Amino acid sequence: MxxxxxxxxxxxxxxxxxxxxxxxxxxxxxxxxxxxxxxxxxxxxxxxxxxxxxxxxxxxxxxxxxxxxxxxxxxxxxxxxxxxxxxxxxxxxxxxxxxxxxxxxxxxxxxxxxxxxxxxxxxxxxxxxxxxxxxxxxxxxxxxxxxxxxxxxxxxxxxxxxxxxxxxxxxxxATADDIVETTKDYILKALSKNLKGYELEEFVADLLSAMGYRTSISAHGGDSGIDITAYKDELPPRILVQVKSQDGDIKETTIQSLKGAMHEGDYGLFVTLSSYTKNAQKYLENTPIIKGINGTELVELVLKYYDSLDEKYRKMIPLKMVYIPVSRDDAS
Known part of the structure; x- marks a missing residue:
């Protein structure tokens, strides 16, 4: 410049x-x-x-x-x-x-x-x-x-x-903290590079399965706006999931479309690799039946449930468990 x-x-x-x-x-x-x-x-x-x-x-x-x-x-x-x-x-x-x-x-x-x-x-x-x-x-x-x-x-x-x-x-x-941050960056980059549209929906469904949910992916091209339906067990509530792989922050109107597809008793889950606008964040705060997950939170879930992910995703994001030195204060 x-x-x-x-x-x-x-x-x-x-x-x-x-x-x-x-x-x-x-x-x-x-x-x-x-x-x-x-x-x-x-x-x-x-x-x-x-x-x-x-x-x-x-x-x-x-x-x-x-x-x-x-x-x-x-x-x-x-x-x-x-x-x-x-x-x-x-x-x-x-x-x-x-x-x-x-x-x-x-x-x-x-x-x-x-x-x-x-x-x-x-x-x-x-x-x-x-x-x-x-x-x-x-x-x-x-x-x-x-x-x-x-x-x-x-x-x-x-x-x-x-x-x-x-x-x-x-x-x-890199320090120990740098290594952790770098790993998170690496995961988010891998997701952004390799998973777009339907492929990201399939990944989120697999992650939810690793977390203990029963999932079904909606037919491609459906007009309901719902990408995944999930249940924790055999009984309600039903969780309706919408997944977006766009780069820009999610707007309030996009989340409202998910709300419009929900029936009484349903819960909503919105998953994005990016983040949410301030208005969208306020809307989520005021709508507790819908949970919003941003790229940072998605990475945290990947780390937590990594061992239970499908093998193809573990190959896409190859990670190895290692021990790294930390300060005595952090170790206590």
Whole structure:
């Protein structure tokens, strides 16, 4: 992208996706560090302050923590780009920095803040595995270097989904959490690539069978809008399932069509590889007899019932059970 050479690309993580997306800010913690502008503007002073505030920190933690805080205040410039992978909806959010550093002492935890303008919210499947690895950094705030161009190119209208196979895709080192996230990305990409239309319906029917439901797939081309009928046992209630493999988010009117096909006593299930618009989400919240499953939730079910899936689907999504190291806190 011409004109972006002087702009840097940063990556950030948070435990509070809603704060970033709803309030149009990015923020990092270290509340006890106080107002970072009160620290002399050099890295040594930041390390000195960090040591005083967190005296039990190891040398590496001091360097990393102080470095992130210094970069957040002094290295980041208005107009720089920010890449934020949100876990709540498995999107890559790209925006621009809109303000200088702000200290917000009223914030519960994330007191070190900057305002941002979000430009695009794209599914993780749009990016190469290497790009996803890079923003899966173990650091809370970091510079994006190796795949900066890929994220900037994503802002172009002509941007195409990566959908890169594992053989062609570059990768970088991953932590245990990265491996879990990568596995979920891999599954969603495999489903998106290999299952469209009726094939996705057949897969969902097999998954429901693995979950203990009796299922029957509707005849292709039927006008009822119902793709699968499922029962938990021999008796009602009946569960009517609609499956959509489209890329775009599901609208409220589409879910209403499922509601219109249901009879009294029926329950509805809507399954999509993408997600739902805000209005559709509100409709689902207000219509408890219909359950909506998005791509993220579908992947979770695949992982949970993987061993019971038909062999052809396990070949399509070849996974191997492995043990990976985690921190002692996570293991306890």
């Amino acid at each position: 011409d004109g972006n050479d002087e702009k840097r690309v940063w990556g950030i993580h948070t435990m509070n996706d809603a704060l970033f997306l709803n309030d149009n800010i990015i923020a990092i913690g270290w509340r006890d560090m106080g107002d970072l502008k009160q620290i002399e503007g050099n890295r040594d002073s930041f390390k000195e302050r960090y040591n005083k505030v967190y005296p039990d920190s190891k040398k590496g933690a001091v360097a990393n923590g102080a470095g992130m805080l210094y970069r957040f205040v002094y290295d980041v410039q208005i107009g720089d780009y920010i890449v934020f992978p949100s876990k709540i909806d498995r999107r890559i959010n790209i925006g621009t920095i809109e303000s200088d550093y702000i200290y917000n002492p009223d914030a519960t935890e994330y007191v070190q803040q900057r305002k941002v303008k979000w430009l695009k919210h794209l599914p993780r499947t749009s990016f190469s595995q290497g790009a996803l690895y890079e923003v899966g950094s173990a650091l809370s705030f970091f510079a994006v270097k190796n795949y900066a161009d890929e994220y900037l190119n994503a802002l172009d209208k002509s941007f195409q989904k990566a959908m890169i196979s594992s053989e062609d895709d570059e990768s970088v080192g």
